[in-house]
Structures are given as C-alpha cells and as structure tokens.
Amino acid sequence: MATTATTHQTQWWSGGKSPFNVEYGKLMMWYFLMSDAFTFSAFLISYGSIRFSQNYWPNPSVVFNTFPGAGEANLPLAFVSVMTFILIMSSVTMVMAVHEGHHGNRKGVVKWLAWTIVGGFAFLGCQAWEWHHLITGEHAVLVNGKIEEWGQNMTHNPWGSVIEGVVYNGHHVSKPGPVAFGGYFFGITGFHGFHVFSGVIINIIMLVMAQKGVFDRKGHYLMIEKAGLYWHFVDLVWVFVFLCFYLI
Amino acid sequence: MEHQAVTPEITFPHAPSSDNVKRIWKTFWVLLIITIIELGLGLLLYALNLPDDLRRLLIKGIIIILSLAKAYFIVSIFMHLGDEIRNLIMTIVIPLMLFIWFILAFILDGNSYKNLRNRYDKHFKESTMPANKQQKDTFVIKPGGKE
Numbered sequence: 001m002a003t004t005a006t007t008h009q010t011q012w013w014s015g016g017k018s019p020f021n022v023e024y025g026k027l028m029m030w031y032f033l034m035s036d037a038f039t040f041s042a043f044l045i046s047y048g049s050i051r052f053s054q055n056y057w058p059n060p061s062v063v064f065n066t067f068p069g070a071g072e073a074n075l076p077l078a079f080v081s082v083m084t085f086i087l088i089m090s091s092v093t094m095v096m097a098v099h100e101g102h103h104g105n106r107k108g109v110v111k112w113l114a115w116t117i118v119g120g121f122a123f124l125g126c127q128a129w130e131w132h133h134l135i136t137g138e139h140a141v142l143v144n145g146k147i148e149e150w151g152q153n154m155t156h157n158p159w160g161s162v163i164e165g166v167v168y169n170g171h172h173v174s175k176p177g178p179v180a181f182g183g184y185f186f187g188i189t190g191f192h193g194f195h196v197f198s199g200v201i202i203n204i205i206m207l208v209m210a211q212k213g214v215f216d217r218k219g220h221y222l223m224i225e226k227a228g229l230y231w232h233f234v235d236l237v238w239v240f241v242f243l244c245f246y247l248i
Numbered sequence: 249m250e251h252q253a254v255t256p257e258i259t260f261p262h263a264p265s266s267d268n269v270k271r272i273w274k275t276f277w278v279l280l281i282i283t284i285i286e287l288g289l290g291l292l293l294y295a296l297n298l299p300d301d302l303r304r305l306l307i308k309g310i311i312i313i314l315s316l317a318k319a320y321f322i323v324s325i326f327m328h329l330g331d332e333i334r335n336l337i338m339t340i341v342i343p344l345m346l347f348i349w350f351i352l353a354f355i356l357d358g359n360s361y362k363n364l365r366n367r368y369d370k371h372f373k374e375s376t377m378p379a380n381k382q383q384k385d386t387f388v389i390k391p392g393g394k395e
Contacts, residue, residue: 018257020336052358055376061294161378243315247290
C-alpha cells in the first residue's frame with residue numbers, strides 16, 4: 001500500500017507538519033470524546049461502586065420486562081434490544097454518510113444523514129416510552145406493614161426482594177428496593193439521552209449545511225466526519241450503559 | 249478514486265479503500281451477532297436464576313468481554329481510529345489505561361463498604377439481605393469487635 005510506504009519516509013516529528021496527520025478540529029473532537037468518556041465512566045463506576053456496596057440489587061430482567069403494546073407480558077430485555085438495534089443501525093447509516101462525504105457525494109451524504117436522524121429520534125422515542133412506563137408503573141410494595149403501589153422514580157424503588165407467600169391483586173409483593181437505583185438509572189440514561197439529542201441536533205445542522213452546498217464550496221466534508229465521531233461515541237456509550245444497566 | 253482537497257494539516261489522505269462499504273456492513277453484522285449473543289447470555293442468567301456463585305460470574309464476565317469487543321469494533325472501524333497513524337492512536341488509548349485503576353479501586357471500595365456495614369450495622373444487614381441469603385451466611389463475631 002502506498003500510504004504505509006509514505007509513513008516510513010515521513011519525518012513526523014521534525015516540524016512543518018501535523019504529527020497526527022489529522023486536521024485540528026478532528027483531533028480536538030477526539031480529545032473531547034476522551035474527556036466525555038471519563039465523565040460517563042465516572043458515572044458508571046460510581047453506580048458500580050454503590051451497587052457493590054448493597055446486599056441486594058434489583059434484577060434488570062425483572063425491572064425491564066415490558067414491551068409497548070404487549071401489556072403485562074413478561075418479555076425481559078426485549079425492548080432494550082430494539083433500542084440497541086436502532087442505535088447500531090443509526091451508527092451504520094452515519095458511517096455511510098461519512099463514506100459518501102469522502103467521495104464528495106452530496107446526495108449520498110444527505111440521504112444517509114437523514115436516516116441517521118430518523119434513527120436518533122426513534123431511539124429517543126423508545127427512551128421516552130421506557131421512562132414514562134417506569135415512572136407511572138404501579139407495583140405493590142410492603143411499607144411499614146401496609147401495601148402501597150409505587151412507580152420507579154428518584155425517591156422510590158419498588159423492586160426490592162420479593163416477599164414469599166404474599167399476593168396482592170394477583171401480583172407478588174416486594175420490599176422497597178435500593179433508592180440509588182432510580183437516581184443512577186435516570187441520571188445515566190438521561191445523560192446519554194441528552195447526548196443522543198444533541199447528536200441529532202448536530203446531525204440536523206450538518207444535513208442543512210450539506211443540502212445548502214456549504215461543504216461543496218469548502219471543498220471537503222470533514223465536518224461530517226467530526227459529527228460522525230460524536231455520533232459513534234454516543235453509540236459506544238450505549239454499549240456500556242446497556243451492559244451495566246440491562247445485562248448484568 | 250477522486251479525493252477531496254483537504255486542509256494543510258493532512259500530509260497524506262487516509263485513502264479509504266474501495267471495499268470500505270463492505271467492511272462497514274461486515275462490522276454491522278459482527279456487532280449485531282455479538283449483541284444477540286449478549287442478549288442470549290442475559291436471558292440465560294435470568295432463566296437459570298443462579299445463586300451468586302462462579303457460574304454467574306463467568307457468564308457476566310463473558311458478557312463484559314463481548315461488550316469490550318463491541319467497543320473495539322465501533323472505535324476501530326466506525327470511528328476509523330484504526331486507520332489513523334500510530335501517534336494519534338496512542339494519545340487516545342494510553343490515557344484510557346487509567347480505567348483499569350479507576351474501575352478496580354471503586355468497585356473494591358464499594359465491596360469493602362458493604363462488608364464493613366454488614367459487620368457493624370446489624371439493622372442494615374437485616375433490612376437489606378434477601379431472605380434466601382440470610383440463612384446461609386453465618387456470622388462470625390471477632391473478639392474486640394463492636395458487637
């Protein structure tokens with residue numbers, strides 16, 4: 001390959017050229033994403049730390065077992081796999097947009113960016129449904145000898161350990177679960193959702209700019225690459241949110 | 249393949265090979281298959297309902313390793329980090345080594361806090377320990393302990 005041969009001959013550190021062979025904006029995007037990775041991992045590791053400090057933690061397959069339109073059917077992990085699929089798919093459409101940008105193909109960029117935006121909104125819609133479902137749910141919890149019906153929010157967690165032999169309206173009754181669960185779940189998925197939302201906004205701006213021919217006039221589509229890096233990062237974070245909250 | 253004029257910082261363009269599209273779809277299938285395996289293992293954990301023992305840890309460990317593989321594919325192929333020159337890859341990857349300490353330190357700290365509370369705070373232990381675990385755990389009170 002010609003490029004590898006060039007790499008050997010190029011004196012990267014002798015001045016006069018960028019030792020990283022990328023433009024400034026892209027390099028800074030990488031460093032921003034690195035710092036953002038530390039922010040997200042600080043949240044996730046804090047969650048792990050609290051989870052390890054508890055004797056009991058709700059089982060994700062019990063908490064996340066509903067599907068829109070499926071009523072009370074027990075479908076653990078089904079809905080979140082749809083969300084994961086949407087995000088992976090939108091990552092593919094984004095990388096296709098970047099690929100078309102390499103070839104300066106405006107129509108291709110616009111088409112794939114539009115699909116990425118659709119994927120982003122679909123994901124946000126799924127998350128909105130999931131949050132709404134968790135917050136407005138009614139689960140029987142035994143509190144001070146009385147049964148109360150709780151949803152999952154920042155101060156109440158209805159998914160404590162199940163009390164054997166107690167049935168209320170055909171449902172089992174639980175003890176109150178660890179309150180930290182709600183704060184971490186809504187905090188971290190919310191922070192991720194906010195990243196998805198800002199990614200969608202960035203992609204919409206890119207779509208408008210591409211459509212107007214701004215990048216054709218510039219002569220390159222490097223902006224799409226930077227937006228793409230951000231979007232893939234959002235997908236990357238979801239891999240770990242999915243791992244920490246839904247799978248293990 | 250005609251290439252766009254780029255900024256002066258770029259000495260040579262990262263020539264995207266013509267089978268780039270094929271590679272993207274291949275990565276998509278890899279990610280999808282890994283995700284399906286992860287879901288299968290997650291459902292297996294739910295179905296088997298294992299106690300907190302080695303088998304459970306093993307399945308969770310496999311899921312974590314699969315997630316790291318997914319992260320590798322996203323960063324290397326989708327974000328094209330694998331196509332950058334080594335200098336850039338290293339400035340991104342080496343700082344991430346901090347995670348090894350970061351994760352271990354805080355997880356172990358949480359675990360230690362749990363053990364200390366179970367030992368010294370009876371109310372915490374009784375009110376939070378799930379019923380099926382309570383009988384199994386025998387409690388050793390050491391001389392000189394607060395209890």
